Amino acid sequence: xxxxxxxxxxxxxxxxxxxxxxxxxxxxxxxxxxxxxxxxxxxxxxxxxxxxxxxxxxxxxxxxxxxxxxxxxxxxxxxxxxxxxxxxxxxxxxxxxxxxxxxxxxxxxxxxxxxxxxxxxxxxxxxxxxxxxxxxxxxxxxxxxxxxxxxxxxxxxxxxxxxxxxxxxxxxxxxxxxxxxxxxxxxxxxxxxxxxxxxxxxxxxxxxxxxxxxxxxxxxxxxxxxxxxxxxxxxxxxxxxxxxxxxxxxxxxxxxxxxxxxxxxxxxxxxxxxxxxxxxxxxxxxxxxxxxxxxxxxxxxxxxxxxxxxxxxxxxxxxxxxxxxxxxxxxxxxxxxxxxxxxxxxxxxxxxxxxxxxxxxxxxxxxxxxxxxxxxxxxxxxxxxxxxxxxxxxxxxxxxxxxx
Amino acid sequence: xxxxxxxxxxxxxxxxxxxxxxxxxxxxxxxxxxxxxxxxxxxxxxxxxxxxxxxxxxxxxxxxxxxxxxxxxxxxxxxxxxxxxxxxxxxxxxxxxxxxxxxxxxxxxxxxxxxxxxxx
Numbered sequence: 001x002x003x004x005x006x007x008x009x010x011x012x013x014x015x016x017x018x019x020x021x022x023x024x025x026x027x028x029x030x031x032x033x034x035x036x037x038x039x040x041x042x043x044x045x046x047x048x049x050x051x052x053x054x055x056x057x058x059x060x061x062x063x064x065x066x067x068x069x070x071x072x073x074x075x076x077x078x079x080x081x082x083x084x085x086x087x088x089x090x091x092x093x094x095x096x097x098x099x100x101x102x103x104x105x106x107x108x109x110x111x112x113x114x115x116x117x118x119x120x121x122x123x124x125x126x127x128x129x130x131x132x133x134x135x136x137x138x139x140x141x142x143x144x145x146x147x148x149x150x151x152x153x154x155x156x157x158x159x160x161x162x163x164x165x166x167x168x169x170x171x172x173x174x175x176x177x178x179x180x181x182x183x184x185x186x187x188x189x190x191x192x193x194x195x196x197x198x199x200x201x202x203x204x205x206x207x208x209x210x211x212x213x214x215x216x217x218x219x220x221x222x223x224x225x226x227x228x229x230x231x232x233x234x235x236x237x238x239x240x241x242x243x244x245x246x247x248x249x250x251x252x253x254x255x256x257x258x259x260x261x262x263x264x265x266x267x268x269x270x271x272x273x274x275x276x277x278x279x280x281x282x283x284x285x286x287x288x289x290x291x292x293x294x295x296x297x298x299x300x301x302x303x304x305x306x307x308x309x310x311x312x313x314x315x316x317x318x319x320x321x322x323x324x325x326x327x328x329x330x331x332x333x334x335x336x337x338x339x340x341x342x343x344x345x346x347x348x349x350x351x352x353x354x355x356x357x358x359x360x361x362x363x364x365x366x367x368x369x370x371x372x373x374x375x376x377x378x379x380x381x382x383x384x385x386x387x388x389x390x391x392x393x394x395x396x397x398x399x400x401x402x403x404x
Numbered sequence: 405x406x407x408x409x410x411x412x413x414x415x416x417x418x419x420x421x422x423x424x425x426x427x428x429x430x431x432x433x434x435x436x437x438x439x440x441x442x443x444x445x446x447x448x449x450x451x452x453x454x455x456x457x458x459x460x461x462x463x464x465x466x467x468x469x470x471x472x473x474x475x476x477x478x479x480x481x482x483x484x485x486x487x488x489x490x491x492x493x494x495x496x497x498x499x500x501x502x503x504x505x506x507x508x509x510x511x512x513x514x515x516x517x518x519x520x521x522x523x524x
Contacts (some may be wrong), residue, residue, distance in 0.1 A: 289471075292483070296483075314471060316469075316470055316471075318451075323453075323468075323469060323470075325471075365468070366453070366457075366458065366466075366467070366468030366469055366470070366471065367457060367458050367459045367466070367468045369468075369471070370458065370459045370461055370466040370468070370471060371459060371461075374461060393420070395459065395461075
């Protein structure tokens with residue numbers, strides 16, 4: 001019988017498993033995960049779950065797995081794939097037979113050198129979130145280092161739970177790497193408008209733990225808190241790939257079919273530095289929707305149904321009462337076009353290069369983002385005046401402004 | 405039997421292709437796809453955003469909250485086994501009537517539509 005193994009047991013593994021079954025794969029599926037839990041959703045860990053919610057986070061339940069010949073090997077670390085032996089080697093020395101392997105090892109919270117201690121928390125796993133949510137309560141002084149997505153969402157949730165929150169970032173605006181300085185500033189304004197202190201352009205100089213507090217110093221301030229949460233990104237878990245002869249460069253390198261350089265080894269999700277045909281560059285994306293869509297594409301490719309992964313990428317973030325969404329990929333742009341009102345936090349911003357939308361960022365404008373995805377995927381040439389004009393429905397641009 | 409309620413004129417849907425109406429005290433979203441009108445509960449089952457503020461794309465209703473994609477005919481989400489409540493619709497002399505109660509068995513409707521499309 002054919003066996004497919006998935007190394008890693010997160011969102012990507014769950015979606016790949018379900019896709020394999022939905023597409024008629026009738027072999028055995030082995031899912032190998034280092035954490036003790038079956039695959040679970042991470043987005044709620046900074047939002048609903050952190051706030052104390054008890055929604056079910058788990059993605060593949062035991063009954064479904066049993067009925068579908070899916071074998072979860074949890075709390076077990078894969079060491080390497082041995083393609084010549086059709087096997088995955090585990091840390092306990094045992095081998096799992098596999099005809100094809102999907103590497104979906106994701107990443108681990110990036111640690112700031114020397115920043116650790118009982119009052120210092122990183123947030124990546126369910127255990128991390130469980131620990132942290134017990135500590136966040138009214139009046140707790142929380143210092144969040146990093147104003148990216150994790151830091152921003154933790155700040156918003158903790159504030160809502162009554163904590164006294166300060167966010168610090170080295171850069172001049174939250175989420176600056178993705179949004180740029182101008183629109184990152186909108187996110188800073190959202191934090192401040194809700195009563196969260198934000199200190200930008202201030203690299204952390206030291207974090208020192210005392211018996212009853214933790215002191216964070218920057219060039220401009222000395223802050224005292226009860227706890228520190230560090231959200232400075234993830235480090236891709238490349239070890240299994242490296243030991244397997246798979247080429248690694250900022251994650252696992254894959255082509256548009258999710259294939260690595262080693263036959264029968266694929267990769268998807270946070271770990272996959274993938275060639276993206278639409279943007280014509282290598283991209284590694286650490287978001288839920290990418291995990292879902294790339295996992296589905298990888299599963300199809302493992303089944304021998306060639307499927308190009310060229311989704312324009314999309315993510316959302318819910319902070320305070322606002323819904324933030326972003327689609328596309330733009331390292332540089334030559335024009336930023338705003339539809340709606342930034343001041344009223346009701347807008348979609350389009351990042352244009354050479355007359356085409358490369359990315360879009362919206363606050364409470366999910367419908368515009370849905371259209372932006374289509375315009376990006378279709379490589380449609382757009383007129384900035386039309387994008388701004390709210391009397392024009394964006395769907396009209398899709399119909400009238402053709403790709404060259 | 406559920407009753408029928410006149411909620412809109414067909415002509416009101418021609419430009420924006422969507423409209424929020426109220427049925428038995430609940431917000432309901434009407435969508436015009438081609439020449440057919442569909443009705444789904446307006447409040448998204450996921451995070452309670454308003455579907456009538458979303459868009460129709462490639463025959464799907466896309467929620468503005470988190471881009472969940474619903475089949476306007478059955479209410480089913482594209483990749484999950486979950487559905488938005490849906491309502492029967494009747495159009496007579498240019499007036500749109502909605503059943504006052506959501507469908508009880510959308511899964512049967514989905515199966516019937518799937519069977520229909522695979523044989524055609």
